Amino acid sequence: xxxxxxxxxxxxxxxxxxxxxxxxxxxxxxxxxxxxxxxxxxxxxxxxxxxxxxxxxxxxxxxxxxxxxxxxxxxxxxxxxxxxxxxxxxxxxxxxxxxxxxxxxxxxxxxxxxxxxxxxxxxxxxxxxxxxxxxxxxxxxxxxxxxxxxxxxxxxxxxxxxxxxxxxxxxxxxxxxxxxxxxxxxxxxxxxxxxxxxxxxxxxxxxxxxxxxxxxxxxxxxxxxxxxxxxxxxxxxxxxxxxxxxxxxxxxxxxxxxxxxxxxxxxxxxxxxxxxxxxxxxxxx
Amino acid sequence: xxxxxxxxxxxxxxxxxxxxxxxxxxxxxxxxxxxxxxxxxxxxxxxxxxxxxxxxxxxxxxxxxxxxxxxxxxxxxxxxxxxxxxxxxxxxxxxxxxxxxxxxxxxxxxxxxxxxxxxxxxxxxxxxxxxxxxxxxxxxxxxxxxxxxxxxxxxxxxxxxxxxxxxxxxxxxxxxxxxxxxxxxxxxxxxxxxxxxxxxxxxxxxxxxxxxxxxxxxxxxxxxxxxxxxxxxxxxxxxxxxxxxxxxxxxxxxxxxxxxxxxxxxxxx
Numbered sequence: 001x002x003x004x005x006x007x008x009x010x011x012x013x014x015x016x017x018x019x020x021x022x023x024x025x026x027x028x029x030x031x032x033x034x035x036x037x038x039x040x041x042x043x044x045x046x047x048x049x050x051x052x053x054x055x056x057x058x059x060x061x062x063x064x065x066x067x068x069x070x071x072x073x074x075x076x077x078x079x080x081x082x083x084x085x086x087x088x089x090x091x092x093x094x095x096x097x098x099x100x101x102x103x104x105x106x107x108x109x110x111x112x113x114x115x116x117x118x119x120x121x122x123x124x125x126x127x128x129x130x131x132x133x134x135x136x137x138x139x140x141x142x143x144x145x146x147x148x149x150x151x152x153x154x155x156x157x158x159x160x161x162x163x164x165x166x167x168x169x170x171x172x173x174x175x176x177x178x179x180x181x182x183x184x185x186x187x188x189x190x191x192x193x194x195x196x197x198x199x200x201x202x203x204x205x206x207x208x209x210x211x212x213x214x215x216x217x218x219x220x221x222x223x224x225x226x227x228x229x230x231x232x233x234x235x236x237x238x239x240x241x242x243x244x245x246x247x248x249x250x251x252x253x254x255x256x257x258x259x260x261x262x263x264x265x266x267x268x269x270x271x272x273x274x275x276x277x278x279x280x281x282x283x284x285x
Numbered sequence: 286x287x288x289x290x291x292x293x294x295x296x297x298x299x300x301x302x303x304x305x306x307x308x309x310x311x312x313x314x315x316x317x318x319x320x321x322x323x324x325x326x327x328x329x330x331x332x333x334x335x336x337x338x339x340x341x342x343x344x345x346x347x348x349x350x351x352x353x354x355x356x357x358x359x360x361x362x363x364x365x366x367x368x369x370x371x372x373x374x375x376x377x378x379x380x381x382x383x384x385x386x387x388x389x390x391x392x393x394x395x396x397x398x399x400x401x402x403x404x405x406x407x408x409x410x411x412x413x414x415x416x417x418x419x420x421x422x423x424x425x426x427x428x429x430x431x432x433x434x435x436x437x438x439x440x441x442x443x444x445x446x447x448x449x450x451x452x453x454x455x456x457x458x459x460x461x462x463x464x465x466x467x468x469x470x471x472x473x474x475x476x477x478x479x480x481x482x483x484x485x486x487x488x489x490x491x492x493x494x495x496x497x498x499x500x501x502x503x504x505x506x507x508x509x510x511x512x513x514x515x516x517x518x519x520x521x522x523x524x525x526x527x528x529x530x531x532x533x534x535x536x537x538x539x540x541x542x543x544x545x546x547x548x549x550x551x552x553x554x
Contacts, residue, residue: 011381014373015389018433021370022392026430029407030399036410082309085302104310110534111314112491114511115527119313121519122320127329129316159309192295220400223493223508227515237402241497244406254410257403265398 037254044251051255061239061256065263068236071154072219072264076211078158079165083210087169088199091176109163117224120156121147124228148230156228157218164217165210172206173199208275212268219264236260314531320521321528328519339525346522349510353526356507359421360489363428367485370429371436372478376470378437379444390437397434401494404431409498419501427495432485439484443477475544483541487534 040046055061090101108116123129124146134140146152176199184194222237229235234242240260244253316330324334343349374393378386396404408427412419447470455465471478493508500506507526514520 008381008383012377012383012386015377015386018370018374018393019389022430022433025408025426026396026404027392029404029411032411032414033403033407082302082306085299086306088299089303101307104307106538107314108310110487110538112487112508112527112530112534113493114491114508114515115317115530116313118511118515118523118527119317121515122316122328122330122524123313125328125330125519127327129330132330159313162306162310190289190295191292195295216398216400220402220494222402222497223512227512237400237494240402240406244409244498250410253406257400257406261400261403264400268398 033254033257036251037258039251042249042251051251052259054252055255055259064234064236064239065259067233068219068260069263069267071157071225071235072215074154075157075161075218076165076214078154079162079214080169080207080211082158082162083165083169083207084200086166087173087203088195090170091173105163105166108160113160113221113223116160117156117227120152120159120224120228124152124156147228148232150229150233153225153229153233157221157224160221160224161214161217164213165207168206168209168213169203170206172203172209176202204275208271212271215271216264216268236263317524317527318531321524323521323524326521328521328524339521340528343522343525343529349507349522349526352505352507352510355421355504356490359424359428359504359506360486362425363432363489364482364486366425366429367432367436368478368482371433371481372440372474375437375440376444376474379441380449390441393437394434396431401431401492402497405495405498408495412499419499419504421504423501424496424499424504424506427499428489428492431492431495432488435484435488436481439481440474440477443474447473479541479544483537486537 036044037051038047038049040048040050086101086105090098093101121128125131126143126145126147128146130146131140131143135143180198180202181194184198185191189197219235220237222241225233225235226238236256237260240253240256243249243256247253320328320330320332321339322335322337323329323332324336324338325332371393374389378390378393405427408423408430409419411417412423417423451469451473452465455469456462460468491508492506493512496506496509500509511523511526514523
């Protein structure tokens, strides 16, 4: 070994303990997950692709997967619509307002998931604030069912994941060259036009980064899905849990986990790769 | 300059959505704090009367205090382990130009991309195959893995900002490697370390998907206990627990802000 490569290797010494841990407690389990998903029966008899065939020939399973992907997409879109105005106001305001917005964004990020989800149970419940307000204003005659519905779940997840979208959008908006918008303004463009032709295209990298984060987080949000969505909405995380812990069908739950993982990471990488190709400066995924 | 109608409509829409967004961000936390002081026995909002009865009740609820202590211990252990192992690895990786460094970096970051449920299940399967009984230790192991990406990312960012000349100077002036690490490197990456410990602790304390699979009957953790309570009934004690968690998190944030400027670290990640 040359002296240079010895130093380079010596630098890697502190990495060894973590690398060993990851090999034993991360890589090995994933290999086991793949191996177990290839057994035909829960008693680990006969290797085959039976579990995957079972999934893809079952309309219920397919619907669970597409519903989960759709949920992630809907929540990501909703956070996108909320994040841009928030970012525009942030960029245009002074220190005090910026601190306030930062605090508001950090608040849900730092409160525990169960607490955030619990808050939505309080808000959406029969005696919750939304129902009591609407009833007392006379807008609704009877309390509406908000908890244990798809819409309630999307609303709750939108609030819970909004910080993941707002932070990258704000960051990319702050990096935008102010001369561009000022030039457009000076040439008489309306604010809406400036937004659509200048701000939106140039901050798309941040939006895509946020989209990927929110999509993955919303699709995998087991707690919020089960508590706000309720038992009648079955999505991939609760399906995996039910098959693994309830039914104890490990080959099938292993296959479900892998299909879900591949679907989520596949979409994340595909969107990341596509946008890297067509949008300049995307550094997502 | 006179603003056209279209500009005013645009500003109005932006302002309205921003207002709604800010309300949406604040409302849930505020509502939880308010409802935790209810004197009633339901989650009716606004509360019919005010009292501290649910906090008093909480003090007597061994079935919630027990899991809370378990969660604190597990989170502390996972934070220490991931900070030590992850911090050391980040120091090694950040300056290395070897190809394997980039591969390992990607490996250490991948628990963030992998759905936590899949990881929890896979670790459970391995423990089962090897005949390892579930315990607090298996739980700590799982939590450590999911905390590592935060440590790697935040500490690497600090190391990259560190001027290597400082290390060279210290060494050439006769300081030992350990002295240099203790007096030069460590103080300069302190911010990254504090911020990553804070985030790692919250990540572990808050984790459900991994704990669902890796906790045995005796090591019940707080989020799972609360989840189980809420699946069965809408227990107002959860509001009091939430109140305590929110206040402790805010206190923790203030401490981490003083020692490490944590908001800047999180904001820039």
